[in-house]
Amino acid sequence: MNFKIKYASLISVVCLLTGCIAVSHMKSSNTTFDFQAHRGGRGLMPENTIPAMLAVMDNDKVTTLEMDLAITKDKQVVVSHDPTLNPIITTKADGTYIKANEFTIYQMDYLQLQKFDVGLKVHPVYPQQKKLAVAIPTLNDLVDSVEVKGKNIGRKMFYNIEIKSVDGKDGIEHPVPDEFVELVVNTIKQKNIDFRTTIQSFDLRPLKVLHEKHPTIQIAYLVEGKGAGDVKMKIDLLGFTPTIYSPEYKYVTKETVDYCHANNMKIIPWTVNTKTEIDALIAIGVDGLITDYPNLIGK
Numbered sequence: 001m002n003f004k005i006k007y008a009s010l011i012s013v014v015c016l017l018t019g020c021i022a023v024s025h026m027k028s029s030n031t032t033f034d035f036q037a038h039r040g041g042r043g044l045m046p047e048n049t050i051p052a053m054l055a056v057m058d059n060d061k062v063t064t065l066e067m068d069l070a071i072t073k074d075k076q077v078v079v080s081h082d083p084t085l086n087p088i089i090t091t092k093a094d095g096t097y098i099k100a101n102e103f104t105i106y107q108m109d110y111l112q113l114q115k116f117d118v119g120l121k122v123h124p125v126y127p128q129q130k131k132l133a134v135a136i137p138t139l140n141d142l143v144d145s146v147e148v149k150g151k152n153i154g155r156k157m158f159y160n161i162e163i164k165s166v167d168g169k170d171g172i173e174h175p176v177p178d179e180f181v182e183l184v185v186n187t188i189k190q191k192n193i194d195f196r197t198t199i200q201s202f203d204l205r206p207l208k209v210l211h212e213k214h215p216t217i218q219i220a221y222l223v224e225g226k227g228a229g230d231v232k233m234k235i236d237l238l239g240f241t242p243t244i245y246s247p248e249y250k251y252v253t254k255e256t257v258d259y260c261h262a263n264n265m266k267i268i269p270w271t272v273n274t275k276t277e278i279d280a281l282i283a284i285g286v287d288g289l290i291t292d293y294p295n296l297i298g299k
Contacts, residue, residue, distance in 0.1 A: 034288025035297045036064040036160055038271050039081060043126050043292035046119035047089065048079045049134045050145045057149055057157060061297040064158040064198075065146065066290055069139060069184060071174055076110040077139040077187050083164060083173035088124070091117040106173050110138065126292070139184075143191045159188070159197040160220065160290075163206045177205040185214050200246060204238055211240050220244035220268065226251055231259045244268050246290075249277065254284040261285070275299055 040052030041062075053065050068081040085103040092098060093115045105113060119134035139161070150157055163180055170176045175183070181199075188194045200220035201207050210219055219242040223234050228247035235241060245260050249269035260267040266287040272278050275296050281289055291297070 032063060033282075034064055034158070034266075034268060035062050035294065036066040036268065036288060036290040037062050037294045038066050038290045038292045040065060040067065041292060041294045042123075042129065043273065044128055044295060045130050046132065046134055048081060048136070049119060050137050050142050051119070051132060051134055053142060053146055054149050056294050057146070057153065057155060059294050059297065060155075062294045064160050064288070066160040066162075067142070068162045068164050070105045070164055071180060071183060072105055072110045072113060073107055074109045075175075075183060077183050078105065078110065078113065078136050079139055079142055080105060080136050081164065083169070085116060086118075089118045089121055091121050093117075097121070104173060105136075106175070139187050140191070143187075143193060147191070147193075156196060159193060161188075161197060161199055162222070163199060163201040163203065165201065165203045165206055167203065167205065177203070177209050181206050181209045181213070185210075185217065188217075198244060200244075207238060207242065208240075211242075218243040220246045222246045222270070224248045229253060229256055231256060231263075231265075235263070241265060244287075246270060249281060249289070252281060252284070252286065257285045 037056040039047035040049060041056045045052035045055050048067050056062050067079050070078050070080040070083055072078055083105055084101050085098055085105065087098050087100050090098050114135045116135065117133055118136055119132045122131065123129050146157055161184065163184060165174045165177060165180055174180055184199065188197045194217060198218040198220045199210055200222050202222045202224065207219055207221060210217055221238055221242040221244065223246065225248065227234065228251040231245060241264060244266045246268050249272045252269045257267050268288040268290060269281060269286055270290040272281060272289045272291050273293055278289060278291065278296060
């Protein structure tokens with residue numbers, strides 16, 4: 001038996017013993033079913049806050065912390081779903097409420113932003129949400145807190161971070177895509193979490209910048225509406241195959257899942273908030289899902 005045949009036989013034995021687990025080109029790639037806590041699990045805790053992220057880490061079924069990013073006037077990367085302070089969740093320092101579109105994060109320095117609370121006001125849609133005084137954090141501080149707890153409990157969390165940008169709002173609600181991407185990528189590389197991080201967006205522009213300038217970073221393509229089921233059309237618009245196709249869950253079918261897998265993409269739908277829907281999506285073979293209620297996972 002020559003060397004090549006011996007080597008092939010050895011590989012066959014290893015595959016039989018290990019189940020031929022595929023290893024991604026990414027370090028620390030998440031190969032298990034990917035349960036993601038949407039905004040840190042906003043059904044249970046104030047969204048996109050450090051306490052939310054730390055609390056959900058106690059649920060060992062949750063693999064990924066999902067969150068959204070904005071940029072302040074002084075170029076701090078902060079964790080916020082909305083480019084303007086959301087009146088549903090925001091309170092001024094004196095306890096009074098704000099109006100819609102009254103404060104735009106990109107027009108505020110981070111020290112100004114810290115004066116607002118986003119955890120005390122009762123959320124009308126999420127009555128189970130625990131109330132506590134908390135400000136919008138920087139991505140730096142959030143990652144530091146998560147990594148310290150992860151080390152203490154023996155877990156390495158994955159991150160799914162969304163660049164919140166809209167064509168037509170550059171220079172008003174956020175920087176241009178190239179600058180936004182560089183600010184985010186610099187942060188995750190400084191924190192040494194780039195190989196455990198996926199960057200997602202509905203906006204094609206930052207995704208294209210990432211693909212061209214930072215090809216080792218995993219990309220998730222967020223899609224909403226009925227068109228989410230037409231994966232080929234959406235990928236043609238993007239112009240390349242992302243790591244993950246992330247559609248609005250209600251438009252996901254077995255055919256959608258099969259198409260993604262046949263074209264070398266994972267599929268992780270959003271935002272799935274009932275046990276019935278979670279079970280149905282798992283049954284048709286999705287690779288993960290994003291939920292506001294991580295307590296539903298594994299029930």
